[in-house]
Amino acid sequence: MKKVATIQEFNTIIQTGKTIVMFSADWCGDCVYIEPQLPEIEADNPTFNFIHVDRDELLELCQDLAIFGIPSFVAFENGKETGRFVNKERKTKEEINRFVASLSSQERSE
Numbered sequence: 001m002k003k004v005a006t007i008q009e010f011n012t013i014i015q016t017g018k019t020i021v022m023f024s025a026d027w028c029g030d031c032v033y034i035e036p037q038l039p040e041i042e043a044d045n046p047t048f049n050f051i052h053v054d055r056d057e058l059l060e061l062c063q064d065l066a067i068f069g070i071p072s073f074v075a076f077e078n079g080k081e082t083g084r085f086v087n088k089e090r091k092t093k094e095e096i097n098r099f100v101a102s103l104s105s106q107e108r109s110e
Contacts, residue, residue, distance in 0.1 A: 001050045004050050007060065018048045019049045019075070023062060023071065023072045024053075025070055035090075040093060043101045048075075055067065073085065073096060
């Protein structure tokens with residue numbers, strides 16, 4: 001998962017295609033818990049580009065997007081937010097895959 005270093009880089013990446021952004025921090029136990037499963041989650045969802053934003057490094061971006069609990073996942077398609085899985089609770093691989101699948105089902109129903 002590519003780590004994004006600047007707000008400008010973030011804005012550039014989300015403009016093209018489908019992107020899932022994981023917001024986390026090194027000190028977050030729930031973030032560390034899910035990290036080993038991220039390669040599998042990415043492999044399970046090949047139509048999405050996955051990127052990582054460190055909440056502490058890009059705090060202004062997190063504030064602008066109202067990201068208060070981590071880990072949080074926000075989906076974008078061509079620059080537009082299409083969904084979010086945001087809360088303060090630990091997330092499982094299955095929950096994250098269900099979130100991504102729900103994005104695809106929304107797309108089919110439109």
